[in-house]
Amino acid sequence: QKEVEQDPGPLSVPEGAIVSLNCTYSNSAFQYFMWYxxxxxxxxxxxxxxxxxxxxxxxxxxxxxxxxxxxISLFIRDSQxxxxxxxxxxxxxxxxxxxxxxxxxxxxxxP
Amino acid sequence: xxxxxxxxxxLIKTRGQQVTLSCSPISGHRSVSWYQQTxxxxxxxxxxxxxxxxxxxxxxPGRFSGRQFSNSRSEMNVSTLELGDSALYLxxxxxxxxxxxxxxxxxxxxxxx
Numbered sequence: 614q615k616e617v618e619q620d621p622g623p624l625s626v627p628e629g630a631i632v633s634l635n636c637t638y639s640n641s642a643f644q645y646f647m648w649y650x651x652x653x654x655x656x657x658x659x660x661x662x663x664x665x666x667x668x669x670x671x672x673x674x675x676x677x678x679x680x681x682x683x684x685i686s687l688f689i690r691d692s693q694x695x696x697x698x699x700x701x702x703x704x705x706x707x708x709x710x711x712x713x714x715x716x717x718x719x720x721x722x723x724p
Numbered sequence: 725x726x727x728x729x730x731x732x733x734x735l736i737k738t739r740g741q742q743v744t745l746s747c748s749p750i751s752g753h754r755s756v757s758w759y760q761q762t763x764x765x766x767x768x769x770x771x772x773x774x775x776x777x778x779x780x781x782x783x784x785p786g787r788f789s790g791r792q793f794s795n796s797r798s799e800m801n802v803s804t805l806e807l808g809d810s811a812l813y814l815x816x817x818x819x820x821x822x823x824x825x826x827x828x829x830x831x832x833x834x835x836x837x
Contacts, residue, residue, distance in 0.1 A: 645823035656728075656814055656828040657767075664823070701767065705823040710780045711757060712816070712826060714767040 614639050619702055619715025628724050632689040636702035636715045639683065643706030643713075646678050648687045651699045651717070660700075661687065692722045726751065728817050728829035736835045742803040745832045747815030749796050755821030756798040758790060761812040761831070770813075773798055774821050805836045 619636045626632055634648075645664045649657035661676035663669045669676045677686040685704075689696055702715040729748040737743050749756050757772040769782040773792035790800040796817075802809055812833050818826040 647826065649828070654833075656730075656830040659825060659827055662825055703767075703826075705826075710755070710772040710774070710821045711769040711782070712759075712767075713769075714759075716766040 616640055616713050617702060617704055617715045620718055621716050623719040623721060625721045625723060626692055628692060628694060628722055630692050630722070632692050632696070632720060632722075634687040634689075634700050634702075634718050634720070636685050636704075637683055638685070638704055638713075640706060641680075641683065643683075643704045645705040646676070646685050647703040647705070647712070648674075648676055649701040649703060650696075651701060653698075657701055692720075694722050694724050697721045728815055728827055730813075730815050730829035730832050732832060733830065734833050734835075736837060737805050739805055739807060739836055741805050742801060743805060743834060744799055744801045745813055745815075745834075747798045747800075747817075747829060749798070749815075749817030750827060753817040753819055753827075754796050755818045756792055756796060757816045757818075757821065757826075758798070758800050759814045759816065760784075761814055762810075767814070770800065772821055779821070802834075807836050810834060810836045 648661040651657045666680045673690045675688040699717040701717045703712040755774045758770040759767045771781045776792045787803045792798045812831045814831045815829045
């Protein structure tokens with residue numbers, strides 16, 4: 614079983630839609646959860662960071678963590694064409710000093 | 725505040741050659757980690773440095789090596805390049821490498837021909 618599983622998509626939605634992106638993880642030692650956005654030929658850009666179960670909101674973005682189910686989500690409200698990118702979940706845990714990434718979900722928001 | 729800076733942005737090398745990539749972390753950050761990104765494997769951890777010490781290494785052959793300098797700048801080296809080493813190499817920095825906010829550079833795209 615992979616440590617972090619993420620549906621690679623691709624996901625195509627109309628402008629204004631609510632987007633839900635999800636990851637599951639296997640290691641209960643994971644403590645810190647991040648979402649990155651990566652545009653084509655660019656480095657990953659940190660979008661959201663959280664370390665506890667529950668929701669964290671930042672503008673149109675909401676990160677949700679359910680540690681009991683080992684499930685994390687990123688919701689994008691009122692999606693825009695500029696949100697078209699690959700979204701990566703990343704998880705940190707234990708004393709191994711590294712992030713473990715999902716494979717990324719390619720999102721396209723159509724005008 | 726300047727972000728993570730990686731140089732060069734693009735490289736084309738021939739099989740068998742070696743290459744050195746450079747990373748300057750965000751000012752004040754002492755942890756630098758390196759990742760390889762390919763379409764098939766996604767982001768794979770290479771190694772992490774803190775205060776010039778390697779604290780963790782990923783599952784890559786010994787041809788991949790790195791180091792960190794006293795000013796926290798880091799380099800990674802790949803010797804005897806293979807076609808499969810073609811990838812985007814990403815450097816990330818954070819304050820201490822223990823789970824806090826981690827920021828990435830734009831990457832170095834290496835093509836091995």
